[in-house]
Amino acid sequence: MRSKAELESAIAGGGRAVLVINSRSRRGRRLYGTARRLLRESGLEFPHVFPVTDPTRLRELFTDVLALEPDLVVVGGGDGTVAEAVGHLAHRDIALGVLPLGTTNNFARSLELPLDLAGAVTTLAVGRPGAGKVADVDVGWFESTGDPQGEGPGADREHIFANMVSLGLSVEVAGHVPHTLKRFVGRPAYALTAARLLPRHEAFTARVTIDGEVRELATHQLNIANGAHHSGQRIARDASPDDRLLAVYRLGDERRLRLASATARHVLTGQWRSLEEDAFLTTAQVEIETDPPMRVDVDGEIRGRTPVSIKLRGNALRVIVPQAFLDT
Incomplete structure (x- = not known):
């Protein structure tokens, strides 16, 4: 396992990143295009994007995500989508980024993330002005x-x-x-x-x-x-x-x-x-x-x-x- 600083440096240096957006979540379908644009404008590049139209296939999808050996997995959706991601990413040398696109967004609130899309994207752009950091939290x-x-x-x-x-x-x-x-x-x-x-x-x-x-x-x-x-x-x-x-x-x-x-x-x-x-x-x-x-x-x-x-x-x-x- 890399240290948090080492993982943060890898992400800031353009490390391997994957984007997963649940387009069935309350805001996911409406904001999918906006999220892609804001991420691109913030300098975050995602060679691999997984739009989710069938939430029952999330477990299968994360098997494909992990096979790419990413440094960062950004998940856009509600608490159910994020919870699925947490189960797959815990105890791994991978950082989870969250775009709060659900109804209650409890996990995003607990992480003190901005609930507006632009603010959440700014937080994800590690290494840039106003951006966030890599932390480790409990599950x-x-x-x-x-x-x-x-x-x-x-x-x-x-x-x-x-x-x-x-x-x-x-x-x-x-x-x-x-x-x-x-x-x-x-x-x-x-x-x-x-x-x-x-x-x-x-x-x-x-x-x-x-x-x-x-x-x-x-x-x-x-x-x-x-x-x-x-x-x-x-x-x-x-x-x-x-x-x-x-x-x-x-x-x-x-x-x-x-x-x-x-x-x-x-x-x-x-x-x-x-x-x-x-x-x-x-x-x-x-x-x-x-x-x-x-x-x-x-x-x-x-x-x-x-x-x-x-x-x-x-x-x-x-x-x-x-x-x-x-x-x-």
Whole structure:
């Protein structure tokens, strides 16, 4: 593995670069041409470009990407596309660059990237004025029950996640949010769908084990975050994808109205809250059980059911971030 400085130098010197853009993402189709133009004007050249029209082929596509032995892989799309890239690029001598073209862009927000396309492109142009740097950040790793992608060659990489593991209402929302609504209204589509589903949603009790200590949490929503954002909102002011911590927290308790009020508090006060507050449990490893078993949402994809084991892998991913990003 090269040092971060060596990899940054290789990219700035015109190293091998690959561009992957999900043209099915909310903004990808509309901004594909603009992104190519801005990248070209910034001096970034991509001999190999992979426009994605079928997201189900992303795993196959990244096999072709890795065969090119790139120094930099720039991915344009939403959190699902970026999460797929993270699984393939973690623990490799390759930097990931992100063009935030999705609905919530949680991973891009956690990296403190500009959400406007021009700003994101400027950050990627390493070695040029106003550009970013190569940093290494944490990823998560999980193992759940009945995960259909958890076996065979490359199985370990299929357990890596970028941002969050969730249980509860968000799993139902992810499966029921209308694609057309998400395309036209963006992030509010999730809140509208949650409001529709909440009156019928049943609370559950999760047994959370950290360092041998078991806690029982009754709730409608439980999250285990590696990143700093959920649903486009900051979790806590000191949360970071580079802090060697997983943040475990619930939204409300078993009462439905508490979920609504806790979600509102999360949206309104997340930027001022701290991971040191009682609302959060921080750890590098956690085990979660529920009775009955529940479906597990990993970066927006259903990946088996509980029990689920979640671990942190520190500094496992090279990324391009703004100069102001605190790289530890």
